Amino acid sequence: MTIKTKRYAIDQKTYINVALKQWLRDNWKYIFIPIAFIFLNAVLGITGIYPNIWIYVVIFLLTILYVLFWAVQITGISQMEQSKPLFEKYVYEIDSRQILMRINAKEGGLLKWEQIKAVEKNKNAYIFYLNSEDALRNVKANWFAKFVTRGLSKAQFLYLPFNIFTSDHDVRFLETILKRKSLLLEPGN
Numbered sequence: 506m507t508i509k510t511k512r513y514a515i516d517q518k519t520y521i522n523v524a525l526k527q528w529l530r531d532n533w534k535y536i537f538i539p540i541a542f543i544f545l546n547a548v549l550g551i552t553g554i555y556p557n558i559w560i561y562v563v564i565f566l567l568t569i570l571y572v573l574f575w576a577v578q579i580t581g582i583s584q585m586e587q588s589k590p591l592f593e594k595y596v597y598e599i600d601s602r603q604i605l606m607r608i609n610a611k612e613g614g615l616l617k618w619e620q621i622k623a624v625e626k627n628k629n630a631y632i633f634y635l636n637s638e639d640a641l642r643n644v645k646a647n648w649f650a651k652f653v654t655r656g657l658s659k660a661q662f663l664y665l666p667f668n669i670f671t672s673d674h675d676v677r678f679l680e681t682i683l684k685r686k687s688l689l690l691e692p693g694n
Contacts (some may be wrong), residue, residue, distance in 0.1 A: 508679055510669040514594040517583040523632060523661040524579045531659055539568045569683055573585045578653065601682055624688045633663035
């Protein structure tokens with residue numbers, strides 16, 4: 506059986522919101538680095554070894570700049586000419602072998618299930634996170650470009666809201682396929 510959806514294109518605002526939430530979910534643990542520096546500085550200040558106050562401002566500003574850097578990168582993806590295919594209207598044809606994304610009868614793309622890392626189900630949609638490890642392994646660039654590329658790889662996903670499916674049966678069948686392929690994340694993961 507093949508599931509055929511209505512034509513759908515993700516809008517830029519939804520794309521940015523989902524990508525930023527995913528980035529925050531993946532990087533929340535790094536908040537402990539500035540907290541550790543603040544704690545270390547507080548200990549050094551209280552003991553009188555190295556009393557200063559400006560380091561708190563620097564740590565705060567660097568943390569804010571780091572978050573803003575990634576917010577600008579993710580927002581920039583939606584503005585780039587190379588990202589235009591992300592926002593085109595597709596009809597998705599989903600079966601147990603692949604996901605076929607059609608712009609029209611002659612144009613489109615194919616996505617194998619092996620290219621999908623995981624699928625998250627939220628209250629409005631399925632979010633298919635793509636597996637980009639093979640592509641990242643072959644990136645030839647300096648350390649900073651690799652760092653940015655690895656960080657932005659999380660912003661590669663398909664967003665399929667429930668309202669593009671023609672029936673509840675299609676949604677249930679897709680969920681069955683995802684569970685069979687062990688791609689569906691449990692809530693909270």
